[in-house]
Amino acid sequence: MGPYPCGSAAVGWEGVRSEVQCTAAPDIDGLLAGAGYRVRSSDLCQVAQRLERLESAMVYSSGGGHVDYDHLASDAVHYNPSDLASWVDSMLSELTPADPGPVRQAPAPDGWVDQIYPQPQRAVAARMEEEEDSGIRLVHLLMSSAEAIQRGDAALSGSLIDEMRLLLTRVNTGFGIGKVAGYFVDALTRRLYSVSSPAASGSPAEYEILYHHFYEASPYLKFAHFTANQAILEAFDGHDRVHVIDFSLMHGLQWPALIQALALRPGGPPSLRLTGIGPPSPDGRDSLREIGLRLAELARSVRVRFAFRGVAANRLDDVRPWMLQVAPGEAVAVNSVMQLHRLLTDPDSPGPAPIDSVLSWIHGLRPKIVTVVEQEADHNKPGFLDRFTEALFYYSTMFDSLEAGRANGSAAQQQQATAVAEVYLQREIRDIVCCEGPNRAERHELLVRWRARMGQTGFKPVHLGSNAFKQASMLLTLFSGEGYCVEEVDGCLTLGWHSRPLIAASAWRADDLEDNARPVPDNFIFSSISSTSNTNDSNNNNHNNNDIINSNGSMLRRNSNNNSRSSDSSSQQESIHGM
Amino acid sequence: MAGSNEVNANESKMAVPLNTWVLISNFKLAYNMLRRPDGTFNRHLAEFLDRKVQANATPVNGVLSFDQLIDRSTNLLVRIYRPTPIPDTEDPQTSPSPATSSIFSSLISCPSPDPFPVIIFFHGGSFAHSSANTAIYDSLCRRFVTLCNAVVVSVNYRRSPEYRYPCAYDDGFTALKWACAQPWLHSGKDSKLRVFLSGDSSGGNIAHHVAVQAIESGITISGNILLNPMFGGQARTESEERLDGKYFVTLQDRDWYWKAFLPEGADRDHPASNPFGPNGIDLRGLPYPKSLVVIAGLDLIQDWQLAFVEGLKKADQDVKLVYREQATIGFYLLPNTDHFHEVMEEIKCFVSSNC
Numbered sequence: 001m002g003p004y005p006c007g008s009a010a011v012g013w014e015g016v017r018s019e020v021q022c023t024a025a026p027d028i029d030g031l032l033a034g035a036g037y038r039v040r041s042s043d044l045c046q047v048a049q050r051l052e053r054l055e056s057a058m059v060y061s062s063g064g065g066h067v068d069y070d071h072l073a074s075d076a077v078h079y080n081p082s083d084l085a086s087w088v089d090s091m092l093s094e095l096t097p098a099d100p101g102p103v104r105q106a107p108a109p110d111g112w113v114d115q116i117y118p119q120p121q122r123a124v125a126a127r128m129e130e131e132e133d134s135g136i137r138l139v140h141l142l143m144s145s146a147e148a149i150q151r152g153d154a155a156l157s158g159s160l161i162d163e164m165r166l167l168l169t170r171v172n173t174g175f176g177i178g179k180v181a182g183y184f185v186d187a188l189t190r191r192l193y194s195v196s197s198p199a200a201s202g203s204p205a206e207y208e209i210l211y212h213h214f215y216e217a218s219p220y221l222k223f224a225h226f227t228a229n230q231a232i233l234e235a236f237d238g239h240d241r242v243h244v245i246d247f248s249l250m251h252g253l254q255w256p257a258l259i260q261a262l263a264l265r266p267g268g269p270p271s272l273r274l275t276g277i278g279p280p281s282p283d284g285r286d287s288l289r290e291i292g293l294r295l296a297e298l299a300r301s302v303r304v305r306f307a308f309r310g311v312a313a314n315r316l317d318d319v320r321p322w323m324l325q326v327a328p329g330e331a332v333a334v335n336s337v338m339q340l341h342r343l344l345t346d347p348d349s350p351g352p353a354p355i356d357s358v359l360s361w362i363h364g365l366r367p368k369i370v371t372v373v374e375q376e377a378d379h380n381k382p383g384f385l386d387r388f389t390e391a392l393f394y395y396s397t398m399f400d401s402l403e404a405g406r407a408n409g410s411a412a413q414q415q416q417a418t419a420v421a422e423v424y425l426q427r428e429i430r431d432i433v434c435c436e437g438p439n440r441a442e443r444h445e446l447l448v449r450w451r452a453r454m455g456q457t458g459f460k461p462v463h464l465g466s467n468a469f470k471q472a473s474m475l476l477t478l479f480s481g482e483g484y485c486v487e488e489v490d491g492c493l494t495l496g497w498h499s500r501p502l503i504a505a506s507a508w509r510a511d512d513l514e515d516n517a518r519p520v521p522d523n524f525i526f527s528s529i530s531s532t533s534n535t536n537d538s539n540n541n542n543h544n545n546n547d548i549i550n551s552n553g554s555m556l557r558r559n560s561n562n563n564s565r566s567s568d569s570s571s572q573q574e575s576i577h578g579m
Numbered sequence: 580m581a582g583s584n585e586v587n588a589n590e591s592k593m594a595v596p597l598n599t600w601v602l603i604s605n606f607k608l609a610y611n612m613l614r615r616p617d618g619t620f621n622r623h624l625a626e627f628l629d630r631k632v633q634a635n636a637t638p639v640n641g642v643l644s645f646d647q648l649i650d651r652s653t654n655l656l657v658r659i660y661r662p663t664p665i666p667d668t669e670d671p672q673t674s675p676s677p678a679t680s681s682i683f684s685s686l687i688s689c690p691s692p693d694p695f696p697v698i699i700f701f702h703g704g705s706f707a708h709s710s711a712n713t714a715i716y717d718s719l720c721r722r723f724v725t726l727c728n729a730v731v732v733s734v735n736y737r738r739s740p741e742y743r744y745p746c747a748y749d750d751g752f753t754a755l756k757w758a759c760a761q762p763w764l765h766s767g768k769d770s771k772l773r774v775f776l777s778g779d780s781s782g783g784n785i786a787h788h789v790a791v792q793a794i795e796s797g798i799t800i801s802g803n804i805l806l807n808p809m810f811g812g813q814a815r816t817e818s819e820e821r822l823d824g825k826y827f828v829t830l831q832d833r834d835w836y837w838k839a840f841l842p843e844g845a846d847r848d849h850p851a852s853n854p855f856g857p858n859g860i861d862l863r864g865l866p867y868p869k870s871l872v873v874i875a876g877l878d879l880i881q882d883w884q885l886a887f888v889e890g891l892k893k894a895d896q897d898v899k900l901v902y903r904e905q906a907t908i909g910f911y912l913l914p915n916t917d918h919f920h921e922v923m924e925e926i927k928c929f930v931s932s933n934c
Binding site: 032039047051078 | 588597600601602604605624627646648654656713715914
């Protein structure tokens with residue numbers, strides 16, 4: 001079996017980066033940082049004292065006799081074990097309610113800019129079966145072909161593709177490197193020979209089918225939903241009116257679990273609003289509304305007051321905050337599962353990218369929680385060969401994990417789901433390999449970059465704790481294919497296959513109302529109309545906007561695309577109320 | 580009084596630097612939470628709390644790492660650490676541009692035309708904790724690469740209580756056989772695998788048992804390096820009673836880990852824990868590898884470790900004992916004491932003279 005090398009290895013040999021393994025901030029104890037713990041040198045003494053106290057408290061709480069700390073393990077939720085001071089403090093407060101106060105006042109460490117670990121690199125999968133030589137040869141040919149394309153040598157690339165096609169007839173393309181190589185050869189062929197812009201094909205409806213099968217065939221989307229829901233649930237604690245904004249409703253698969261969890265909340269459920277964003281339906285159907293109706297039905301059955309609004313938009317940057325109708329006093333959660341990367345542009349292209357304005361208006365909503373789940377991959381590199389290499393190894397690992405699921409799955413349905421799930425991934429591969437500039441949507445970036453971006457926009461991190469971790473781990477035990485692993489990385493969770501993380505979840509907040517809160521930029525359209533903060537459900541009369549939103553509980557007329565906004569291709573849809 | 584649960588940190592605090600004390604105390608308390616009295620283990624929380632690092636095929640300080648799945652049936656992963664590869668300009672498969680040279684041929688290329696050691700490393704954790712990608716062990720393995728100009732193979736063996744004896748040993752032996760089958764790990768004119776088995780705590784125990792199995796399979800091991808190896812027995816020894824609870828470790832936790840690892844119903848005189856005890860085997864006349872055994876003078880199980888060294892000597896085996904009187908467990912995790920640096924030198928000499 002073959003190694004799991006890093007994509008970056010392809011171009012790393014010339015320069016040996018001789019850097020200190022941990023690039024911690026000067027005040028942090030460097031040796032502990034190397035061990036994965038972030039402690040200020042100046043705090044060491046206090047942390048030591050607290051550790052002693054914690055031990056005493058643990059011994060004391062066990063009441064003598066045999067020692068049992070299980071309640072600390074099972075009942076307490078642990079957050080970000082790297083921040084040792086906070087961890088010790090939180091354990092202490094579990095055991096000793098009358099506690100004189102934490103080591104440091106600020107619960108979260110300042111800034112995500114401390115890079116404790118080296119620039120995250122990955123050990124990545126490339127499947128090697130008995131045909132190891134053919135496999136190596138295929139990879140070599142793929143690289144050479146990609147490099148030829150990067151140099152503009154179409155002829156060489158074409159002939160290499162021919163050679164690969166020949167080789168593919170001789171290897172087993174049912175699994176392993178043969179299968180993955182097949183998809184990449186297909187993508188390279190399209191890039192070379194397609195006359196039209198090889199944009200992602202297929203309708204939204206087709207995409208939803210693919211998505212659904214990917215959801216079934218692997219734990220990645222389920223992990224995304226579980227983890228995000230857990231964070232949202234915790235953030236909504238103590239709030240009676242909550243509003244979830246889903247950046248990509250799809251079939252609304254994420255929400256039944258949240259609705260049910262809210263229904264079971266001690267003290268009773270809040271009233272829940274869900275705003276689902278999705279593409280407009282071309283055929284006159286209103287798919288967003290249909291999903292809203294289904295969710296409303298479920299909410300009714302578990303006695304959760306529920307209201308749904310659909311916002312049809314082809315692109316997230318067509319959405320304007322006023323469409324979301326965030327009401328004052330409600331706790332807002334923004335949920336983005338694999339959507340934000342579509343708003344990125346080439347890293348070296350000048351000017352602002354759509355992501356900046358979108359993150360800015362999300363921040364302006366003052367959300368209690370923003371859940372971000374993204375592919376853990378560096379697929380937004382400007383150089384084609386770099387990108388190609390990263391993608392080859394990322395999707396090799398992905399396909400490997402799907403295969404293990406298929407090999408162990410018994411039902412024919414599972415087999416079919418896997419096959420269609422591969423087509424879902426193929427779309428991504430084609431996009432990454434074939435598309436350039438504004439045509440490319442799958443601009444995946446690594447967690448560390450998302451963290452930096454969120455931090456720069458002014459979001460504060462919310463640590464995903466051991467509850468979410470445990471849920472995710474237990475989810476995995478339901479899946480055969482024992483190579484999946486969940487990892488905690490400084491407050492975020494990743495799900496991966498055989499030590500390679502493939503998907504990363506993080507959570508953020510922007511709900512502190514400081515005086516120096518970030519002002520809304522002037523070039524935002526919504527600032528010229530009455531801001532959402534002045535609306536509430538009972539008097540919402542924004543006639544000057546041509547909005548026909550009169551939410552007094554009844555079904556509303558659909559708003560036509562109004563023309564007072566120039567580049568607005570989205571439309572408001574009706575509110576659907578449950579209960 | 581020894582054996583009590585009184586917390587008296589003063590002795591341990593004076594024995595180690597403050598950051599080491601914080602590190603090991605944190606492990607101790609976290610581990611206390613994970614062990615349940617009924618013998619089960621809170622694996623989810625253990626994985627959550629464990630600080631891990633990714634493999635990194637871009638060289639950092641001259642060392643790169645990558646993971647490899649060597650046995651699909653048991654999901655056995657190893658993390659391989661090696662010096663920066665020398666670009667091979669003579670390989671016909673390699674095109675002039677380094678960017679397109681086959682990834683694998685670079686990573687799995689021979690580090691050097693001269694003989695080099697391959698160190699198979701088994702991380703510690705009392706058979707239940709840690710992984711090959713745990714940060715503290717990643718650091719240690721990287722250090723071994725530079726120290727000994729070696730390729731280090733860190734084995735992510737199956738842990739107890741989910742997987743008891745002999746799973747860890749089987750995984751260790753699988754890794755050894757795998758190494759034997761890798762052409763790029765063979766070096767020198769005679770194209771030999773110059774393999775060392777090493778480990779700390781439970782890893783040291785595994786190294787010993789894999790070495791025994793290697794003898795039975797005719798595989799030659801150049802040397803064993805055992806750091807605070809984990810051994811035990813049914814009796815209570817003087818060091819156990821004297822040091823119980825004083826330096827991060829208690830007899831109670833040792834008992835728990837043995838119970839979790841050994842077969843149900845076995846006691847600590849099982850040969851796994853007590854290889855030279857009543858159920859041990861006789862190694863006399865067998866080609867057991869040369870051993871370097873490092874024992875910390877403040878480790879409560881040292882009497883068992885010393886008995887192990889005695890056992891090897893009685894069997895006429897070549898063993899060098901390095902006894903660090905003032906060292907505690909885990910002294911090799913942070914490079915902030917003489918113990919650390921002097922033991923690293925011993926390891927370096929041992930490897931180079933036996934390679």
